[in-house]
Amino acid sequence: MNVDQLLSLSPLLLLATAVITVMLCIAMKRNFLFISSMATAGIILTFLALAIAWQKAPVQATFLLRVDHYGLFFMALLLLAGLAVLALCHDYFKHREGQNEELLLLLLSALLGASVLVSSSHFATFFMGIEILSISLFVLISYPLRQARPLEAAIKYLLLSGVSSAFLLMGMALIYAQCGELYFSGIGDYIARQTALNAMLVSGIILIVAGLGFKLSLAPFHLWTPDVYQGAPAPISAFIATVSKGAVFVLLLRFFINTDSFSYPRLLHVFSIIAVLSILLGNLLALLQDDVKRILAYSAIAHIGYLLVALIAAGSIAPALAVESVSFYLVAYFITTIGAFGVVSVLSTVPTEADNLSIYRGLYWRQPWLAGIFTLMLLSLAGIPFTAGFIGKFYIFTSAAEGRLWGLLAAVIAGSGLGLYYYLRIIVIMSLNTPEQTVPIASPEPRESSNAWISTTTLVSLTMLLVWLGIYPEILINIIQSVSYTMQ
Numbered sequence: 001m002n003v004d005q006l007l008s009l010s011p012l013l014l015l016a017t018a019v020i021t022v023m024l025c026i027a028m029k030r031n032f033l034f035i036s037s038m039a040t041a042g043i044i045l046t047f048l049a050l051a052i053a054w055q056k057a058p059v060q061a062t063f064l065l066r067v068d069h070y071g072l073f074f075m076a077l078l079l080l081a082g083l084a085v086l087a088l089c090h091d092y093f094k095h096r097e098g099q100n101e102e103l104l105l106l107l108l109s110a111l112l113g114a115s116v117l118v119s120s121s122h123f124a125t126f127f128m129g130i131e132i133l134s135i136s137l138f139v140l141i142s143y144p145l146r147q148a149r150p151l152e153a154a155i156k157y158l159l160l161s162g163v164s165s166a167f168l169l170m171g172m173a174l175i176y177a178q179c180g181e182l183y184f185s186g187i188g189d190y191i192a193r194q195t196a197l198n199a200m201l202v203s204g205i206i207l208i209v210a211g212l213g214f215k216l217s218l219a220p221f222h223l224w225t226p227d228v229y230q231g232a233p234a235p236i237s238a239f240i241a242t243v244s245k246g247a248v249f250v251l252l253l254r255f256f257i258n259t260d261s262f263s264y265p266r267l268l269h270v271f272s273i274i275a276v277l278s279i280l281l282g283n284l285l286a287l288l289q290d291d292v293k294r295i296l297a298y299s300a301i302a303h304i305g306y307l308l309v310a311l312i313a314a315g316s317i318a319p320a321l322a323v324e325s326v327s328f329y330l331v332a333y334f335i336t337t338i339g340a341f342g343v344v345s346v347l348s349t350v351p352t353e354a355d356n357l358s359i360y361r362g363l364y365w366r367q368p369w370l371a372g373i374f375t376l377m378l379l380s381l382a383g384i385p386f387t388a389g390f391i392g393k394f395y396i397f398t399s400a401a402e403g404r405l406w407g408l409l410a411a412v413i414a415g416s417g418l419g420l421y422y423y424l425r426i427i428v429i430m431s432l433n434t435p436e437q438t439v440p441i442a443s444p445e446p447r448e449s450s451n452a453w454i455s456t457t458t459l460v461s462l463t464m465l466l467v468w469l470g471i472y473p474e475i476l477i478n479i480i481q482s483v484s485y486t487m488q
Helices: 003-008 010-028 032-056 069-093 101-118 123-141 148-179 184-193 199-216 225-231 234-258 265-286 292-313 319-347 368-382 388-402 406-431 449-471 474-484
Strands: none
Touching (some): 003 010, 003 032, 010 032, 032 069, 032 101, 069 101, 069 234, 069 319, 069 474, 101 123, 101 234, 123 148, 123 234, 148 184, 148 199, 148 225, 184 234, 199 234, 199 265, 225 234, 225 292, 234 292, 265 292, 265 406, 292 319, 292 388, 292 406, 319 368, 319 474, 368 388, 368 406, 368 449, 388 406, 388 449
16 A cells, blocks of 8 residues: 555544544543543544545545545535534533443444445445444434333334345345456446346346435335434434435445446436435325424435435436536535434433424524524525525436436425425424413423533534525535546
């Protein structure tokens, strides 16, 4: 390994070192604030190391990892999302019983798995990254051990994640048996030499799509999502919805571009059906919910469906535009989703999770700043102008129109209309001015801002970023374009 390869791997090496350092610090001294500070320092140092790797990229660092601007951009996004979730976890867990230091260790290890995924160019690191991420999530979901709902959610995620891993392994085995390759580029070269895909290769790709469908909670593989989001602690739900799904989707896009899988219309037809089902089912089922976390879960299913439309469009338009669309949409989705779950986290107390809609009734009159932040996050998810979500939704519309995917474009428009209804429903409930005596007894008193200043600062920062990218997105677009056109 030469110096350039070593420097390009420095972010992953630093993040792995942070995991080990935090583990040793926990063994020596249990202090939640101290361990939080160490984990934060590890993420910040890793983020700074991205500048060094950026100068050396693109580099085939090892046989298993390709460090390029595409992967580094998303690694930066994952690290910033992890930092925001870490801030929310600090205020959410600092007053809860038990020893919560290991939670921060698990967050770092999950970030490591996600970072490996976005740089993966081989089936070995593909599977290794997913398993590091998934195993960490099992424990994170069930971290409140004395509560039944998190344990139930973790068991469901464990079982279905195991099934999806089996699909992935079987798909990899079939592709390797046919191609004799585990590298994405090698598989792409083999496919390019074939006049038609045989049954074994198609079966392998379908199994991989099914396995990733579970990880991304795409319909019809979505049934676990609302239960897991509802059962997990609010900051962990935010982590699953953003870091976990984002890393897997970035890998899926890289795999399909490198293997030129867009050249086969039947495969795109399958993805089109999955995208339409995800958009329509996600939005329709969200209309029936009275639980905020379940609403956000079904909303997440629909948003991954929107992203899938941009991925499908790569088969009809320049892949660089699809990468640009996915990149901006993911940035907007990360900001809004973490912000929305962050509001749930701030409102939650030790005995009660702030998930029922009745808790949000009259929030504008009790916590106006928090209600205002939640409103902006919901409007961004709906794609309302002057928010980052609007620019992201515009990119999806543009990709579908450029690719002449009129059926998918119609599904996106219909899904956006349905989504606007249940987002506005939450906003209306927050604005209702009810007498004090009619506020439900189950409603928890939110933590005072002075006691949750880290979460407050995080939410304010996300809100400012949300509006800034909605009004002045040029800087981010220029960065994304430079990443998109150098991916290959």
